[in-house]
Amino acid sequence: MTARRRSSGRNGSNGRNGALPRWHRWTGLVLGLPAVLLAVTGIAVNHADRLGLVERSVTSRALLEWYGVEPPDDAVAFDAGGTPVSQLGTVTFIDGRRLAGARAVPFGGRLVGAVRIDPVTVIALAEGLLLTDPAGRIIDRIPAAEWGSGGITGLGRTARSGVALRLERGQVRSDPKMLEWHAPAEGAADPDWVRPVPVTPALEQTMREAWSAGALSWERVMLDLHSGRLFGSLGPLLMDLVALALVALAATGAWTWWKRRRGSGRGGDRSRTPAK
Amino acid sequence: MVFEDSSRIDHGSRRRIAGALPFLVGVLALAAGPAAAQGTYMEPDAFLDQAFSGDVPDAEAIWMSGPAAERVEEILGHPYPSLRIRYWARGGRSAWILDEIGKERPITTGITIDDGRIVGLKVLIFRETRGWEVRYPFFTEQFEGAALGDSGLLDRDIDNITGATLSVNAIRKLARLALYLDQHRLQQARSDDGASP
Secondary structure: OHHHHHHOOOOOOOOOOOHHHHHHHHHHHHHHHHHHHHHHHHHHHHOHHHHOOOOOEOOOHHHHHHHOOOOOOOOEEEEEOOEEEEEEOOEEEEOOEEOOOHHHOOOOOOEEEEEEEOOEEEEEEOOEEEEEOOOOOEEEEEEHHHHOOOOEEEEEEOOOOOEEEEEOOEEEEEOOOOOOEEOOOOOOOOOEEOOOEOOOHHHHHHHHHHHHHOOOEHHHHHHHHHHOHHHOOOHHHHHHHHHHHHHHHHHHHHHHHHHHHHHHHOOOOHHHOOOO | OOOOOHHHOOHHHHHHHHHHHHHHHHHHHHHHHHHHHOEEOOOHHHHHHHHOOOOOOOEEEEEOOHHHHHHHHHHHOOOOOOOEEEEEEEOOEEEEEEEEEOOOOEEEEEEEEEOOEEEEEEEEEEOOOOOHHHHOHHHHHHHOOOOEOOOOOEOOOOOOOOOOHHHHHHHHHHHHHHHHHHHHHHHHHHHHHHHOO
């Protein structure tokens, strides 16, 4: 009723105190914070690579808990000449540290075994073999596909300081340099297949912390802030309303400006002049 | 389930559904495309068999150290992700299985070189969600006959594919890398021959 009454006068919908300008002002005030949030997160997402948000992981325990990030309970470990090689989920660790350069490893899968053939640590994943030096740098990456006999199911050491691999369909054995791989000779002695060792509580704790640190990127958080998903199932709806309200703000702002300008053009609307 | 009792759908709704079908099919095709594009197109052992007509020589390796590592870093824009690169060679012919990240995941590529020129390039395993067009012959055949020019670049232009720029760049780099590594292994072989009595 108030809006209808005011719309008839100079201070109606075209004036400074009309329903539309009032709605515009209050909506603008309320939307200030969400609009800034949308703008900042939008810019952050657009430049996520340059800002390092893709690689940077969330370490805040509160935020990780909010996302429900919980490390899996499937730790496995092998003793590679005194150095533990372990895995939690899909993350592989050497001596409790994440495997460096893992992003460029073209395969993954479950940790099948690890063995030290000095100075090389051999790590068998279901989809391929990794050779690392004492500093943990990757010497070579050999995908199981190169042997054409399925994934790796077992790792062992041969009597000739080479590596034996049990594949889904057969076995292969290497020379000590691990360059050449051949099917075992007939009557060859069984290799010494490696077996997992118990995961110590300290190692498991280290892995769980490292796993959590790499589980959630800041790019993901920015995307979820931008879309509203961080605030639960109603978040996207809320952001939709914010977006629609911003569109409406632009429209009402333009409309009010145009109406005032038209009024001013007719030489009428002195109310535009700021009050003194 | 929606179409179980079509008599409940009025004529207007049917028209709307029929009109939306091409759009839905398009969306589904776009969604399914990347997932279908990821995969192994040729097993590495099959590539080597093809490169050496079934008689694959023993593997050899180049270690990433000294000037070779520096040159490789220049070509890729970053160090190679492993300290040694295996290859297979007989005489002037060599085969390389190399990978490089396009945007997020490595693209494994097999490259065969004969007398300093690429005679075959094949995308073996593609793991990216976009840019899979680089596996098609219309793209890979551009590399056939390519060699390194004086500037260390390919001696020919390789056409880009719109929407697959990062994958195209990765394959270009791998082609240059394989040609450089082939030169390097021949130089090494010559210097080894010169050093032997």
